[in-house]
Amino acid sequence: MVVAAVGPASAEGCAFEPQGEGRVAAIIDARSFRLEDGREVLLAGIEPAGTERTKNISALSAIVIGREVTLSGRDDAPDRYGRQPAFVFLASSQTPVQAQLLAQGAALVSGAVTDKECASALAAAETAGREAKAGIWADSSAIKNAESPGDILTGIGRFMVVEGKVLSVRQAGATTYLNFGRNWTRDFAVTIPRRVLSAFEAAGIVLKSFENQRIRVRGWVESRTGPRIEALHVGQIEVLGGN
Numbered sequence: 001m002v003v004a005a006v007g008p009a010s011a012e013g014c015a016f017e018p019q020g021e022g023r024v025a026a027i028i029d030a031r032s033f034r035l036e037d038g039r040e041v042l043l044a045g046i047e048p049a050g051t052e053r054t055k056n057i058s059a060l061s062a063i064v065i066g067r068e069v070t071l072s073g074r075d076d077a078p079d080r081y082g083r084q085p086a087f088v089f090l091a092s093s094q095t096p097v098q099a100q101l102l103a104q105g106a107a108l109v110s111g112a113v114t115d116k117e118c119a120s121a122l123a124a125a126e127t128a129g130r131e132a133k134a135g136i137w138a139d140s141s142a143i144k145n146a147e148s149p150g151d152i153l154t155g156i157g158r159f160m161v162v163e164g165k166v167l168s169v170r171q172a173g174a175t176t177y178l179n180f181g182r183n184w185t186r187d188f189a190v191t192i193p194r195r196v197l198s199a200f201e202a203a204g205i206v207l208k209s210f211e212n213q214r215i216r217v218r219g220w221v222e223s224r225t226g227p228r229i230e231a232l233h234v235g236q237i238e239v240l241g242g243n
Contacts, residue, residue, distance in 0.1 A: 013115070013117035013119075013120060013121030013122075014045070014072070014087040014096045014098070014099075014113075014115075014117075014118040014121055014122070015087070015089075015094070016072045016073050016074050016087065016115075017072060017073065017074060018071070018072055019071040019072055019073050019076045019084065019086050020070075020071050020076075021068065021069060021070045021071065021091075022035035022036060022037055022039065022068070022069065022071075023035060023036045023066065023067065023068050023069075024036075024065055024066060024069055025066075026065075027057055027060055027064075027065060028040060029053075029057060030048050030049075030053060030057050030059075030060055030107070031043040031046055031047070031048065031056075031060065031101075031107065032083055033064060033065075035069075040081075040082060040083045040084065041071060041083060041084050041085075041086055041088065042081075042083040042084065042085045042086070043060075043085075043086070043087075043088060043097060043101070043107075044073060044085040044086055044098070044113070045087065045098050045109065045110055045112065045113045045118070045119075045122050046098045046101060046102065046107040046108060046109060046110055046122070047107065047108050047109075047110045047159040047218075048107070048108070048158075048159055049105060049106055049107050049135060049136040049159075050135075050136040050139070050142065052136075055106070055135070056101075056106045056107065056135075059101055059104055059106035059135070060097075060106070063097055063100055063101070064088070064090070064097060067090055067091070068090070069088050069089060069097070070089050070091065071084065071087070071088055071089075072086060072089070073085060073087055074115075087118070096121075098122060098125075099121060100125075102122060102125035102126040102128075102129055103125045103126075103128045103129045103132075103134065104134050104135050105129040105130070105132075105135020105136045105137045105138070106135045108136070108159060108161065108218060109122045109123055109126045109218065109235075110159075110218075110233075110235075111219070111233050111235035111236035111237075112232075112233045112235065113235060114233070114234075114235070119235055143161045143162070143163050143216070144160055144163070145163065145164060146162050146163060146164020146165070146181075146188045147164055147180065147181070147188075149181070149186055149187050149188045149226055149227050152188055153221075153223060153227045155221045155227075156221050156222065156223050156227075157220070157221065157222075158220070158221055159219065159220055160218070160219070160220075160221050160229070161216060161217070162188065162216070162217050162218075162229065163214065163215070163216045163217075163240065164180045164188070164215070165213070165214050165215075166178045166179065166180060166211055166212065166214075166215060167179050167180060167181065167182065167211075167212075168211060169207055169208050169210055169211045174193060174194040174195075175191050175192065175193055175194065176192040176193075176194075176197070176207050177189050177191055177192075178190040178191075178192070178207075178210055178215075178217075178231075181226075183226075184225065184226065185225045185226060186225070186226045187226050188226060188227045188228070188229075189226060189227075189228055190217050190219075190228070190229050190237070191224075191228055191229070191230045191231070192207065192230075192231050193230070193232070196231075196233070199233070199234055200234055203234045205234065210237075210239070213239055213240070213241065214239075214240040214241050215237055215238060215239055215240060216238040216240055217229055217231065217236055217238075218236050219236050
């Protein structure tokens with residue numbers, strides 16, 4: 001969500017409709033696991049943190065392996081890989097596993113969660129991890145500087161967090177560009193496709209208002225002449241302030 005600051009949130013913010021339960025039999029990767037009955041579960045609302053895959057897998061394993069868990073979500077439809085996206089809770093806890101990983105700096109908020117209470121709970125957990133310099137946040141370069149496009153380009157194909165001042169907002173065809181530099185062939189930019197503009201409008205956000213604002217944006221880094229992050233969800237962008 002686009003906010004100036006993140007406040008405290010209820011640990012129960014991500015408790016949606018029940019989607020079943022089971023015992024965790026194996027870890028697949030840093031944000032998915034397999035239950036004893038064969039179901040594969042994807043932790044919703046988070047993305048991989050940094051490049052230390054083994055550490056992040058170990059963090060998830062330490063929390064859930066061999067444990068009874070309950071699943072919740074708005075929809076139990078599997079993703080294209082057959083995994084069930086869900087918010088996951090240990091049997092004795094009201095705090096989602098996602099929040100535990102975020103507080104350890106072993107994951108990043110995806111920005112894709114539209115429920116305000118849940119998004120706030122996840123953001124608060126990530127903030128706690130960042131303030132404690134846990135996991136990925138122990139590295140001072142965990143948040144990339146929008147004025148250093150070369151540094152961002154080293155993260156092609158990775159989920160990253162970038163901060164900087166938006167110098168201009170321009171529309172070209174079906175895409176709106178938040179430009180952080182004056183050289184469009186080299187500098188970093190955030191792209192927002194026309195098909196998602198209604199979500200920003202519904203949130204009361206005028207894209208032109210980002211001009212001259214410092215923002216924090218998160219997403220998958222691509223190279224289209226310069227480094228780019230495509231914002232498909234309002235929650236990928238956080239306003240930090242003006243000059």
